[in-house]
Amino acid sequence: xxxxxxxxxxGLVILVIGAEGLVRGASSIAxxxxxxxxxxxxxxxxxxxxxxxxxxxxxxxxxGSPDLAVGNIVGSNIGNILLILGICAIIVPLKVxxxxxxxxxxxxxxxxxxxxxxxxxxxxxxxGFNSITRTDGITLLALMVIFMYYVFGLAKGDxxxxxxxxxxxEKGEEIKSYSTPVSFxxxxxxxxxxxLGGRLLVSxxxxxxxxxxxxxxxxxxxxxxxxxxxPELATxxxxxxxxQADIAIGNIVGSNIxxxxxxxxxxxxxxxxxxxxxxxxxxxxxxxxxxLLLLFMFIGGRHKLVRWQGVVFLVLYAVYLVYLIARx
Numbered sequence: 001x002x003x004x005x006x007x008x009x010x011g012l013v014i015l016v017i018g019a020e021g022l023v024r025g026a027s028s029i030a031x032x033x034x035x036x037x038x039x040x041x042x043x044x045x046x047x048x049x050x051x052x053x054x055x056x057x058x059x060x061x062x063x064g065s066p067d068l069a070v071g072n073i074v075g076s077n078i079g080n081i082l083l084i085l086g087i088c089a090i091i092v093p094l095k096v097x098x099x100x101x102x103x104x105x106x107x108x109x110x111x112x113x114x115x116x117x118x119x120x121x122x123x124x125x126x127x128g129f130n131s132i133t134r135t136d137g138i139t140l141l142a143l144m145v146i147f148m149y150y151v152f153g154l155a156k157g158d159x160x161x162x163x164x165x166x167x168x169x170e171k172g173e174e175i176k177s178y179s180t181p182v183s184f185x186x187x188x189x190x191x192x193x194x195x196l197g198g199r200l201l202v203s204x205x206x207x208x209x210x211x212x213x214x215x216x217x218x219x220x221x222x223x224x225x226x227x228x229x230x231p232e233l234a235t236x237x238x239x240x241x242x243x244q245a246d247i248a249i250g251n252i253v254g255s256n257i258x259x260x261x262x263x264x265x266x267x268x269x270x271x272x273x274x275x276x277x278x279x280x281x282x283x284x285x286x287x288x289x290x291x292l293l294l295l296f297m298f299i300g301g302r303h304k305l306v307r308w309q310g311v312v313f314l315v316l317y318a319v320y321l322v323y324l325i326a327r328x
Contacts, residue, residue: 018193041250075225089310
């Protein structure tokens with residue numbers, strides 16, 4: 001028990017250090033190569049902070065624990081919006097780019113809607129099971145390729161606008177520039193630290209939860225999901241404090257897209273993932289959270305996530321956790 005608690009503490013420290021390095025390195029890369037922080041957030045940062053989810057899911061697939069694998073992703077996507085964006089919006093209101101509102105958030109919504117459809121074969125196909133199959137996984141990976149093509153198009157557009165003083169750095173943002181090798185080293189070291197810190201924390205928390213007799217699905221939706229979302233939390237909070245709103249938002253939205261298209265796509269290509277009725281309810285919660293994020297973009301400050309909306313997110317997340325604990 002003492003060792004597990006030590007793992008949790010060390011993991012948290014490593015996460016904070018890793019997030020700081022990642023944000024500094026990624027911001028510097030964005031400034032040096034005339035790429036918007038949003039594109040960096042949607043690619044390097046979101047992929048890196050999704051690495052713990054991928055690691056946990058591959059291990060869960062290898063161990064034959066599909067409930068943990070799906071619960072981890074669904075719970076992580078819910079936590080990314082309700083918990084992490086809630087905390088970030090309370091710290092500082094987040095201005096959201098138009099492309100994120102009209103393209104990236106709807107794409108994240110499409111991902112969880114597809115998860116609902118693919119995971120409910122009994123309803124849609126009239127068969128005797130609900131499962132995300134290997135063909136579903138390949139389809140999700142194909143959509144991931146399309147998303148990456150779109151993001152690289154954004155990056156190309158940013159470079160084309162560089163000479164016209166594009167919005168690589170928004171007013172009020174101070175991006176400290178490092179040499180190219182140092183920028184990449186900071187980014188890589190930050191990613192490694194996030195994966196290592198998340199792994200230590202999840203390992204310690206999961207062992208404690210199992211000793212307390214919690215179910216695999218509950219562990220996946222709560223402790224593992226929150227634990228693997230800690231890199232996103234650390235990175236987005238640091239980005240918000242540095243007024244790097246594009247990295248904070250791009251990290252979360254990009255991570256949710258990566259989680260469904262890439263992580264679930266990869267995992268289900270290896271092992272079919274059965275979907276229980278309880279997990280279907282959680283997928284509906286993920287859809288509702290994403291829809292609410294989209295709705296908030298047009299309520300209050302247009303294309304802006306403000307403090308009262310962050311409070312609403314946190315209250316809803318607390319209600320969801322109470323429901324999960326009551327469900328067992």
